[in-house]
Amino acid sequence: MTRIGFAYNQKPNSPTEISSRSSGASSTSLSNASPASSLSGADEFAEWDSAETIAAVENALSPYGEVVRLEATADFPEKLRDARPDIVFNIAEGLGGPNRESHIPAICEFTGVPYTGSDPFTLTLCLDKARAKESLAFNRVPTPKFVVIRTPAQIGRAMDRLKYPVFVKPVHEGSSKGITEANYCQTPTDLMARAQALLSEYDQPVIAEEFLPGAEFTCGVLGNGEKARVLPLVAINFDALPENSLPIYGFEAKWIWDVPERPLQIFECPAKIDAPLQRAIERVALDAYQVTGCRDWARIDVRIDSAGVPNIIEINPLPGILPNPEENSCLPKAARAAGIGYDELIQSCLLAAAERYGLALARRHSPVAA
Secondary structure, three states, X not given: OOEEEEEEOEOOOOHHHHHHHHHOOOOOOHHHHOOHHHOOXXXXXXXXXXXXXXXXXXXXXXXXXXXXXXXXXXXXXXXHHHHOOOEEEEOOOOOOOOOHHHHHHHHHHHXXXXXXXXXXXXXXXXXXXXXXXXXXXXXXXXXXXXXEEOOHHHHHHHHHHOOOOEXXXXXXXXXXXXXXXXXXXXXXXXXXXXXXXXXXXXXXXXXXXXXXXXXXXXXXXXXXXXXXXXOOOEEEOHHHOOOOOOOOOOHHHHHHHOEOOEOOOOEEOOOOOOHHHHHHHHHHHHHHHHXXXXXXXXXXXXXXXXXXXXXXXXXXXXXXXXXXXXOXXXXXXXXXXXXXXXXXXXXXXXXXXXXXXXXXXXXXXOOOOO
16 A cells, blocks of 8 residues: 655644654754744744644545655654655645755655655745745746845845835745735835844845736646646735735735635636736746746746736745635635645645656545545
8 A cells, every 4th residue: 555654844732832843853842943033923833734734635645545644843754764655745844944845855855755846956946035036037037126135234235226115025934924014115214124124033134126016916836847737827806905905915914814704805716817918927937837946736926017027926836725715725726716626636746746756646535525
């Protein structure tokens, strides 16, 4: 029987749980692995997955073999060695550091275990917003003009080179960590103050980029090579945000204003746009997917500039996959619009990876009904 290792990070419920999860065979704790200075209170574990998501993924994988949970704690290498899986399904975000998303795939590569999703290089590249944008720009994939700020002394360079308004954000964060309305800067004074605050709060470089005035979309991509395809586009409806909010889909919109009991009607899928714009968005999303080396699946954020050209904002090779349709999770939403259910979405990633490795996975049974 096929053994499927399932690598993940689960959101903690308490400080005690944080400590117990991080200990394992090592004395390294989360507080040591991930410096407190690089995180910001409410968004500290925004990237990690809930127990509900983890259970849903496990259930979706079960028709293809025995699923072995491998929580990505400090003793993951020992867990992987003992489990001896045929393939690892990876959604782990990592414990800390700018290369954290690459840790689990790197361990799998080192031990010769096949795994789903992008490789360590792509995961590190895409988590570094500046390096990703450099790769896009070099390959002539449109992305907003930007400046990297590594020290307070470099803020002046951004103030002089960019047109306002400007948006600033930490370079090495995902799930909208550190991306709030306060990051929208209309003047050099605003930019100076906010860049200094982010440098101090997150202890990492900050990227400042020209804020694009047009509509925003997110694009789910499935598959590899010529088989890679863009799912129905998701348009961001900024009119659904609270009154006087800025047109930004950031931390407030994702984690504060949008809750299951009061979901924001912020997504339109499929997006109601004309065919030429749809094709242009799909083309730039696939170009970004290929240029950065994404595999199996990803979610790519696109915004339209003043000339009507789609620009890449961010590339997410570890996309959010919340199972509850009442929660706004873009990749599952796009998949449903394409007639792909949640279980099939998870399985498509697994099967795409298996095909890359030449593994034949036989379906045993249907997932257990929720």
